[in-house]
Amino acid sequence: MHRSKGEPVEGTITGSDFLQLDIGAAPPGGRSAWLAARLRDAIADGRLPVGSRLPATRTLSAELGVSRGVVTEAYQRLVEEGHVAGRGRAGTVVVAVPVTAPVPAPVRATGTATGTATSTATSTVTGFDPGPDVFDRLRAAPARIDLTPGLPDLAAFPRTAWLRAERAVLDNLSAPDLGYGDPRGAPAFRLAVVNWLARNRGIRAGPGDVVVVAGVAQALGLLATVFTGHGITEVAVEDPGSLGVRQHLRNSGLTTPPVPVDDDGIRVTGLRSPAVLLTPAHQFPTGVVLAGGRRRELIRWAGDGGLIIEDDYDAEHRYDRAPVPALRSMLPERVCYAGSISKLLAPALRIGWVLVPPRYQREVVDVKRHADLGNAVLPQLVLGHLMESGELERHLRLLRRRHRRRRDAMIAALARHLPSATVHGAAAGLHLTITFRPGLSDVELAAAALARGVKVQPLSWHRQLPGPPGLVLGYGATPPGEIADGIAVVAELAGPVAGGQGGPP
Numbered sequence: 001m002h003r004s005k006g007e008p009v010e011g012t013i014t015g016s017d018f019l020q021l022d023i024g025a026a027p028p029g030g031r032s033a034w035l036a037a038r039l040r041d042a043i044a045d046g047r048l049p050v051g052s053r054l055p056a057t058r059t060l061s062a063e064l065g066v067s068r069g070v071v072t073e074a075y076q077r078l079v080e081e082g083h084v085a086g087r088g089r090a091g092t093v094v095v096a097v098p099v100t101a102p103v104p105a106p107v108r109a110t111g112t113a114t115g116t117a118t119s120t121a122t123s124t125v126t127g128f129d130p131g132p133d134v135f136d137r138l139r140a141a142p143a144r145i146d147l148t149p150g151l152p153d154l155a156a157f158p159r160t161a162w163l164r165a166e167r168a169v170l171d172n173l174s175a176p177d178l179g180y181g182d183p184r185g186a187p188a189f190r191l192a193v194v195n196w197l198a199r200n201r202g203i204r205a206g207p208g209d210v211v212v213v214a215g216v217a218q219a220l221g222l223l224a225t226v227f228t229g230h231g232i233t234e235v236a237v238e239d240p241g242s243l244g245v246r247q248h249l250r251n252s253g254l255t256t257p258p259v260p261v262d263d264d265g266i267r268v269t270g271l272r273s274p275a276v277l278l279t280p281a282h283q284f285p286t287g288v289v290l291a292g293g294r295r296r297e298l299i300r301w302a303g304d305g306g307l308i309i310e311d312d313y314d315a316e317h318r319y320d321r322a323p324v325p326a327l328r329s330m331l332p333e334r335v336c337y338a339g340s341i342s343k344l345l346a347p348a349l350r351i352g353w354v355l356v357p358p359r360y361q362r363e364v365v366d367v368k369r370h371a372d373l374g375n376a377v378l379p380q381l382v383l384g385h386l387m388e389s390g391e392l393e394r395h396l397r398l399l400r401r402r403h404r405r406r407r408d409a410m411i412a413a414l415a416r417h418l419p420s421a422t423v424h425g426a427a428a429g430l431h432l433t434i435t436f437r438p439g440l441s442d443v444e445l446a447a448a449a450l451a452r453g454v455k456v457q458p459l460s461w462h463r464q465l466p467g468p469p470g471l472v473l474g475y476g477a478t479p480p481g482e483i484a485d486g487i488a489v490v491a492e493l494a495g496p497v498a499g500g501q502g503g504p505p
Contacts, residue, residue, distance in 0.1 A: 018063065019042050021064060023064045023065060023066060031070045032073035032074045033074075035070065035071065035074035036073075036075075036077040036078055039054070039083075039084075040078065043078075043083050043094055043096050051093060053092065054075065054091065082095070082144060082453065084096070095144035096144060096452075096453050134243075138450075138457075141450060145453060145489075146477060147456045147475065147478060147483070148455050148457065148474045149284075149431035149472045150313075150314075150431065150474060151347070151476050152345070152346070152430060152477065153477055156398060156399060156402060157346055158386075161386060162382060165385040165389070169385055173381070182374060183369035183373055184210065184368070184374070185210065185374060185375060185380060186212070186377050188380075188381060189380035189384035192385075193207075194206060194209070194210060195387065200315075200316060201328075201329065202325040204329065205355055209356075211364055212351065212374070213340075213368065215342055216311055216313065216352050217244075218371070219338040220252070221248060221252055221371075222354065223309060223338075223360075224248075224252030224254050225252060226360050226363045230360075232254075232274050233253070234254055235276065235277050236257050236258070236259050236272070236276040236277070237249070237257070237259070237464075238258075238261045238277070238279065238283060239260055239464050239465045240261065240459060240462040240463045241258070241261070241279075241285075242284050242285070245277060245311065246464075257272070259271055259276070261286055262288075265288055265290035265291055266294065274306065274307060275307040276308055277308075278311070278327070281312055282313075282425070282428045284462075285425070285472045286424050286505050287431075287432070287433060288425070289321070289324050290324075295330070302334040306334065308327060308334055308336065309338065311339075312326055312337065313339070313343060316396055318400075319404045319407065320428075328355060332355075333357050333358075336355070336356045336360070338352065339353055344399070351375065399476075406475040406476065406483060407426065407475050409481075410473060411423065413484040413487035413488070414432075414487055416487075418434065418490070421436055422435045422436075430475065432472075434470050434471050435468045436469050436470060438469065439469075442458035442460050442471055443461075445469075445494055449490050449493055452489050456486075457471065457472040459472055467505060470505050
């Protein structure tokens with residue numbers, strides 16, 4: 001290829017088009033530190049966004065006219081600092097979120113951070129406003145460590161078993177099976193669901209009691225539409241309780257008066273609404289189990305006309321306690337039971353189920369029909385095959401072992417880095433909740449953590465009533481080493497303000 005006279009030849013290049021790097025600006029003997037600083041600045045100001053791939057060390061060293069060791073050492077510094085990560089054949093990839101200051105200072109009681117981190121925390125907090133799309137924004141935000149609650153170990157998804165089940169289903173599928181199905185769901189899958197619930201949750205039901213839905217979120221929307229038609233305009237919720245659940249109910253036109261939760265679960269004496277939504281097997285976010293006395297109170301309340309929505313969102317994930325029967329198994333005529341596969345396999349499948357009392361069943365099916373004509377049939381049949389073959393139980397046993405190790409890693413990290421914070425809900429589930437002494441803004445703490453590349457949720461998001469600040473920390477989807485690193489970052493940001501808070505969160 002023709003090369004013009006003025007173009008430098010290989011071996012004499014002293015700069016690079018990449019970030020306009022000029023090696024001549026590096027101090028003698030400090031080239032690696034200089035290069036690491038230039039790359040760190042580019043990550044901080046967004047010129048190298050998350051997911052960017054750095055040039056290969058051989059390529060960049062040739063462009064700069066330095067030894068490969070200079071570039072390798074600079075990259076290694078960034079790896080140790082958590083700015084980049086080696087991804088094998090994919091190269092060295094940026095994993096840190098762009099920030100305006102590299103190390104935010106501890107979040108103080110005044111609700112602001114000190115020093116150069118103030119603008120960082122403040123700008124990030126504006127994105128932490130719990131509006132209707134807050135979870136979408138948080139999921140989309142890049143982070144190197146994700147401690148979002150509610151996710152199982154997605155890397156453990158049983159791909160081989162799923163493909164095997166898919167082949168078995170397709171081998172036995174007739175042409176008519178590929179047409180429009182029953183809006184209630186595929187009969188074979190509904191049978192598999194009732195068998196699963198009988199084995200694992202003590203619920204006795206028939207396939208005709210099940211309506212297949214696109215996750216618990218859709219179940220709530222269907223029930224809200226039916227309830228409104230019966231003159232029910234409010235559904236009480238636990239406090240603290242899921243912000244996402246409140247958003248779904250309110251979007252359907254229902255009000256959500258809060259009822260306090262303590263160490264025995266919801267305070268039934270505080271119920272004044274015609275209906276209530278509960279997470280009795282593992283209350284979100286506190287992790288408490290609805291105690292026997294409260295269950296008896298709740299049964300009396302329901303017997304007087306109260307209606308219960310039971311969100312059994314992660315009841316299968318338990319480690320240090322015996323299983324707790326579902327309320328539906330005790331009170332089928334007054335309980336609308338909702339569950340899904342999201343916490344056991346993956347939220348992306350969007351497969352769940354709802355069991356409703358007979359008086360509401362036809363209306364729920366009608367609303368589902370008009371919503372989408374029914375869920376996709378093929379995934380239902382594949383999942384049903386996994387349920388009936390025993391593969392799903394085997395997967396659950398695997399997950400319990402992995403999740404237990406990750407929970408233990410989080411508890412150990414909290415004991416080491418945040419010993420004065422109070423831990424709640426360790427016996428089951430996919431998350432822990434920690435609380436601090438009053439005087440710390442958990443929203444600003446979560447925002448500052450995100451600026452450092454660590455996703456957590458502030459406990460105050462899930463409150464309507466006053467209470468101590470805290471964080472909700474998921475461990476199911478994150479390896480133990482990353483869990484420890486994430487907790488260390490949170491502890492550094494919380495600083496001396498973080499402290500224990502006795503009693504329920």
